[in-house]
Amino acid sequence: MTVHASPLPAVLSPVVTPFDASGAPDTQRLAKQCRWLQANGVGLAIFGTNSEANSLSVGERIHALEQLIAAGLPASQMMPGAGACSVTDAIALTRAAVDAGCAGTLTLPPFYYKDVPDDGLFAYFATIIEATGSPKLQIYLYNIPPVAKVGFSLPLIERLIKAYPKTVVGMKDSSGDWAYTESVINACRGTGFRMYAGSESFLLRTLRAGGVGCISATANVNPKAISDLAAHWQDNDADARQAGLDQVRGVFQKRPMIAAMKAAIAHFSGDAQWAAVRPPLVAFTQEQSQNLVAEMNSIGFRMTGL
Amino acid sequence: MTVHASPLPAVLSPVVTPFDASGAPDTQRLAKQCRWLQANGVGLAIFGTNSEANSLSVGERIHALEQLIAAGLPASQMMPGAGACSVTDAIALTRAAVDAGCAGTLTLPPFYYKDVPDDGLFAYFATIIEATGSPKLQIYLYNIPPVAKVGFSLPLIERLIKAYPKTVVGMKDSSGDWAYTESVINACRGTGFRMYAGSESFLLRTLRAGGVGCISATANVNPKAISDLAAHWQDNDADARQAGLDQVRGVFQKRPMIAAMKAAIAHFSGDAQWAAVRPPLVAFTQEQSQNLVAEMNSIGFRMTGL
Numbered sequence: 001m002t003v004h005a006s007p008l009p010a011v012l013s014p015v016v017t018p019f020d021a022s023g024a025p026d027t028q029r030l031a032k033q034c035r036w037l038q039a040n041g042v043g044l045a046i047f048g049t050n051s052e053a054n055s056l057s058v059g060e061r062i063h064a065l066e067q068l069i070a071a072g073l074p075a076s077q078m079m080p081g082a083g084a085c086s087v088t089d090a091i092a093l094t095r096a097a098v099d100a101g102c103a104g105t106l107t108l109p110p111f112y113y114k115d116v117p118d119d120g121l122f123a124y125f126a127t128i129i130e131a132t133g134s135p136k137l138q139i140y141l142y143n144i145p146p147v148a149k150v151g152f153s154l155p156l157i158e159r160l161i162k163a164y165p166k167t168v169v170g171m172k173d174s175s176g177d178w179a180y181t182e183s184v185i186n187a188c189r190g191t192g193f194r195m196y197a198g199s200e201s202f203l204l205r206t207l208r209a210g211g212v213g214c215i216s217a218t219a220n221v222n223p224k225a226i227s228d229l230a231a232h233w234q235d236n237d238a239d240a241r242q243a244g245l246d247q248v249r250g251v252f253q254k255r256p257m258i259a260a261m262k263a264a265i266a267h268f269s270g271d272a273q274w275a276a277v278r279p280p281l282v283a284f285t286q287e288q289s290q291n292l293v294a295e296m297n298s299i300g301f302r303m304t305g306l
Numbered sequence: 307m308t309v310h311a312s313p314l315p316a317v318l319s320p321v322v323t324p325f326d327a328s329g330a331p332d333t334q335r336l337a338k339q340c341r342w343l344q345a346n347g348v349g350l351a352i353f354g355t356n357s358e359a360n361s362l363s364v365g366e367r368i369h370a371l372e373q374l375i376a377a378g379l380p381a382s383q384m385m386p387g388a389g390a391c392s393v394t395d396a397i398a399l400t401r402a403a404v405d406a407g408c409a410g411t412l413t414l415p416p417f418y419y420k421d422v423p424d425d426g427l428f429a430y431f432a433t434i435i436e437a438t439g440s441p442k443l444q445i446y447l448y449n450i451p452p453v454a455k456v457g458f459s460l461p462l463i464e465r466l467i468k469a470y471p472k473t474v475v476g477m478k479d480s481s482g483d484w485a486y487t488e489s490v491i492n493a494c495r496g497t498g499f500r501m502y503a504g505s506e507s508f509l510l511r512t513l514r515a516g517g518v519g520c521i522s523a524t525a526n527v528n529p530k531a532i533s534d535l536a537a538h539w540q541d542n543d544a545d546a547r548q549a550g551l552d553q554v555r556g557v558f559q560k561r562p563m564i565a566a567m568k569a570a571i572a573h574f575s576g577d578a579q580w581a582a583v584r585p586p587l588v589a590f591t592q593e594q595s596q597n598l599v600a601e602m603n604s605i606g607f608r609m610t611g612l
Contacts, residue, residue, distance in 0.1 A: 112361075124585035127329075
């Protein structure tokens, strides 16, 4: 199996975005969190769904990226979200990522208009790629139909790879539909296409099927154990490790995930400001937070080094 | 029945946005179209769904608004779309509309995250209103669950009206669900709330139930007849007029609406550039355009004065 050359690790976190007391993205707290994630073996898929990226303006996203680079975080470990409803916004985000030297971009389909034809989605990605005009651009398609309500058909993926074989290099699949994930891996086998599962629940299956890893919300709270499984997936204890990951994920998955992860970070870092989210999301109450921590304690899970 | 004082007419068009050969919004063509719509009795709900507003950047929308004002179009007849996924974007769009003197804004709920709680949606609108901080702001809630996949519950509407009685003044309801429209009209009766149907198919029913009019895609191609019904809805021939509107709408509704309306404008204006759309939408082929024109001819419908 060949895959596209990339410095990106097997596991990335859609880094949760901290907000300061005024509601603005707090790039200092974000840089600190990115360093902690790096130290725990995961790459930086900043500006993903779990980063509340779609609650940020394009200007806020580009400014935060520049601040992270200025703070010394490595662009080679970054796959910023560069998707938007508007192709002009997506071009601006993509150019900023390429200019910063990011190893890839994670690009949603335009998600306002529904039931759009593949021809229109192809034209959207072609416009971004042509307007960016850089051989350094590596795009990962971001498939998350439960949220975006617009997805990628197999013929669309194949057409994009054929037209832009050096640029359309992979996918994050958050469909939650293993049959789909597997069908994309199989259809793209031999093209170098890099498949990341959208959740560590599918990490072992993805690696065994020929994928490269996962980009998962819960990598914000459980980075070390997830990256350890990716590093040891051919070991005898891989299934036991997967079961351990699933147990931790279960605690977060049954709650509003973003608010829950931020509440956990606030608790274990002792920095209450971390609990803040942007509307339309709602931060955890003290009671919700206590229940979450109690359940983490009950399975012996804690975050350290924050 | 009392309604909020507003200079806005009973019928508005979500004005289709023309693009030039480079793909940029063409503000000169847009100004010309707005003048034609005004001359045919309809107001300017620029930057709606049918304007491909969510395919434009915030900067493109604000620039186009400024150009329309500079071209002499009256802000008192304008209800620009000011919705976005990001509250920072929505604030920027809302401020620009207020600064331009627009009679209202039409504001989508944030539409990326799904299944968000009413508390979060309330906080989103409260943040926009508090940040704008203008007694001149009049917000119309834009309910379009078939596209946005996020809607407005009755308790949310009532809570917004109670908290901001002079600011949250009405709704455009594109749910296509008459029972919902009627329930909102009834729940808000006496508060001054102004209900616009999201399609002229519901115009007569809306006016009879106590609503104020409609904001409809098809007002881009059939403005005069729609505004005439709104002006004569208590006349004996109102039901016959409604049937005439429904016939024209039927021609467009069974096709991709935005591309179809642009093809019609291109045909009747003799300006082929009007057919252009932004990805992910796809412009009509010559054949699709000919079929559309043939069907318009078959019912004796044409656009004049373009």
